[in-house]
Amino acid sequence: MTNAETVSVLREDGTVDPAHDPGLPDAEMVSLYLHMVLLRAIDEKAVALQRSGRIGFFVPSTGQEACSIGAGHAVQDGDWIFPAYRDHGVGLMRGYPVAALIGQIIGRASDKTRGRQMPNHWCDRSIRLVSVSSPVATQLPHAVGAAYAAKVRGEGVAVLATFGDGGTSTGDFHASMNFTGVFRLPVVFFCENNRYAISVPVERQTATGTLSEKAAGYGLPGVRVDGNDVLAVRKVVGDAMERARAGEGGTMIEALTYRLGPHSTSDDPTVYRSDEEVAAWREKDPVRRFAAFLQGRGLLEDPAAEEAEAKEAVRRAVEDAEGSPPVPLSSMFEDVYAEIPWHLAEQRDALLSGKG
Amino acid sequence: MAEMTLIKGIHDALATEMARDPSVYVLGEDIGRGGGVFRATEGLLGKFGPERVIDTPLNEVGIVGMAIGMAMSGLRPVAEIEFSDFMYTAFDQIVSEMSKMRYRSAGQFTAAVVLRAPSGGGIRGGHYHSQSPEAYYIHTAGLVVAMPSTPADAKGLLSSAIRGEDPVIFLEPKSLYRTVKGEVPEGEHLVPFGVGRIVRPGADVTLVAWGAMVPVAEKAAADAAADGVDVEVIDPRTLWPLDIAMIEASVKKTGRAVILHEAPRTCGFGAEVSALVQERCFLHLKAPVARVTGFDTPFPYALEKSYLPDPGRTLRAIRASMDF
Numbered sequence: 297m298t299n300a301e302t303v304s305v306l307r308e309d310g311t312v313d314p315a316h317d318p319g320l321p322d323a324e325m326v327s328l329y330l331h332m333v334l335l336r337a338i339d340e341k342a343v344a345l346q347r348s349g350r351i352g353f354f355v356p357s358t359g360q361e362a363c364s365i366g367a368g369h370a371v372q373d374g375d376w377i378f379p380a381y382r383d384h385g386v387g388l389m390r391g392y393p394v395a396a397l398i399g400q401i402i403g404r405a406s407d408k409t410r411g412r413q414m415p416n417h418w419c420d421r422s423i424r425l426v427s428v429s430s431p432v433a434t435q436l437p438h439a440v441g442a443a444y445a446a447k448v449r450g451e452g453v454a455v456l457a458t459f460g461d462g463g464t465s466t467g468d469f470h471a472s473m474n475f476t477g478v479f480r481l482p483v484v485f486f487c488e489n490n491r492y493a494i495s496v497p498v499e500r501q502t503a504t505g506t507l508s509e510k511a512a513g514y515g516l517p518g519v520r521v522d523g524n525d526v527l528a529v530r531k532v533v534g535d536a537m538e539r540a541r542a543g544e545g546g547t548m549i550e551a552l553t554y555r556l557g558p559h560s561t562s563d564d565p566t567v568y569r570s571d572e573e574v575a576a577w578r579e580k581d582p583v584r585r586f587a588a589f590l591q592g593r594g595l596l597e598d599p600a601a602e603e604a605e606a607k608e609a610v611r612r613a614v615e616d617a618e619g620s621p622p623v624p625l626s627s628m629f630e631d632v633y634a635e636i637p638w639h640l641a642e643q644r645d646a647l648l649s650g651k652g
Numbered sequence: 653m654a655e656m657t658l659i660k661g662i663h664d665a666l667a668t669e670m671a672r673d674p675s676v677y678v679l680g681e682d683i684g685r686g687g688g689v690f691r692a693t694e695g696l697l698g699k700f701g702p703e704r705v706i707d708t709p710l711n712e713v714g715i716v717g718m719a720i721g722m723a724m725s726g727l728r729p730v731a732e733i734e735f736s737d738f739m740y741t742a743f744d745q746i747v748s749e750m751s752k753m754r755y756r757s758a759g760q761f762t763a764a765v766v767l768r769a770p771s772g773g774g775i776r777g778g779h780y781h782s783q784s785p786e787a788y789y790i791h792t793a794g795l796v797v798a799m800p801s802t803p804a805d806a807k808g809l810l811s812s813a814i815r816g817e818d819p820v821i822f823l824e825p826k827s828l829y830r831t832v833k834g835e836v837p838e839g840e841h842l843v844p845f846g847v848g849r850i851v852r853p854g855a856d857v858t859l860v861a862w863g864a865m866v867p868v869a870e871k872a873a874a875d876a877a878a879d880g881v882d883v884e885v886i887d888p889r890t891l892w893p894l895d896i897a898m899i900e901a902s903v904k905k906t907g908r909a910v911i912l913h914e915a916p917r918t919c920g921f922g923a924e925v926s927a928l929v930q931e932r933c934f935l936h937l938k939a940p941v942a943r944v945t946g947f948d949t950p951f952p953y954a955l956e957k958s959y960l961p962d963p964g965r966t967l968r969a970i971r972a973s974m975d976f
Contacts, residue, residue: 408760412755412757413756417756419757419761421761431744437713437717438721441721442722444718448703471709475709475711631754631759632755633754637846
């Protein structure tokens, strides 16, 4: 990977680079921070739930909070979100309630998606947060279609599609970037390059020096940003979304970041990463980095207190979700089609009557 | 009523529904300026403009995925895949995305895409232009699979697909595009899903066939009639959800069932129809349920005529059923 220009805002000395400062009001910056803390608390709790056998699986985003929270903050009413499974922070920042997010993980009756998918597969139409899929990058062509619809209707909205470095190797990525360029669609491709697709390093995904330079092959601008710098992410995603809303077409953004934890609760990253590498990235922890900036500005008094409050909110949400009744058996057969056809009615009735 | 070919029935449905509902869009390769490789969309570009008649880049994943996103946004996209053999490159988008969007979002999002594709053999197209993929999609929860065999059904089923709330795999028997003609109602015309058509009533044997096999079934039935065997031919029209009630009533009457399809035999849709018939009509059956199908080989180019079921093979199965 070469060192192409990478947009960064938060300097080591606690100041900001005025060239790229998004200029957010203090309250908004505090909100960004609180959501990052909340996201980390959710991830830590969910991993603990999996370790204790209370849920089957989880994909944590620890280390990448600046990406999803910064990008989520750039989304406005009417915009669409087509997220990857590690980007629950985008929805969280957009107002997807903690109760709903935890409800999905627990998969009981309180889950808006009725326990239909494993953890990390959120969906909330009210904020145009589209159902997450497990195969990588399959949501990108859908983003193209939503953008096409928005464009022909003159809605003036943008579509945010998020994915990882591995996603750039897929055919779906190619198709979507190409369609977006050809039709000049308002899609913002937000690629979180966390350096590994499970165990495979980014150098095995591409022979190009950067991921962002792929954009040129599709007639789109490509931007590279420090993905552990929430203000920089907010800035570049915000600019790209504005371009999209203004009818100036799509953008690809590569955010340089690092997943501090495993790919998922089924993964052992010590097999493919050195302790030194992880330790070096831990020094760049996006939450602590932003906390230090806010403290320097006098906007944050006690990070530990905020963390404790976030943990308590998550604990309460877990308690509520686990207290929710199980998903009713008959719901298995619903939402397959608009109306239940004869064969599903037969199978449902057989199951419910104990004869199936 | 107007007499037209099956391909004109398809065209008529598209033009009628696009005129009726501004949210109907068509997209695919060569469907705009080219009018479609089989001319199904000819003239639509001039009539409805390039925004609604979309020539896409050459990429089936992009076409299907884009249609899914459009449908999730409330548009009614009708995507054309040039040959059903080319759908496999978008298989994941069809079976894991389009078909499951309603389920996995618990009804918050739907992807009521209509995916049209010319299907089946008989045009000297070889392996990549002749396959019959219906079983894959019938096996996939969440999809409606339809295949017309007449111009009127082509128009009526496609119109229902466009107006419906479920994703539809709409397979068009390409060998019938210009070889069958029939009366088609003018203006809006709907044929409901899940309702079969009794092509020919009969008392002795039930013969179930769809798509390009319906004319083969009719010929075999005519030949059987000359032998004094009265064959009832049923075209399900919608393959899934199947009009099992129509087939069940017929087999309970005749006591014999023969299923005829182009697709390979093993795990072909005939196997499912056979199982359903035996589950529902076991005590009425006078002979084993028989299948006349394509063979479990890749679709052969030079030997196409021997691969495809014909009236002769069908008639032999009818006789075997009668003689059992």
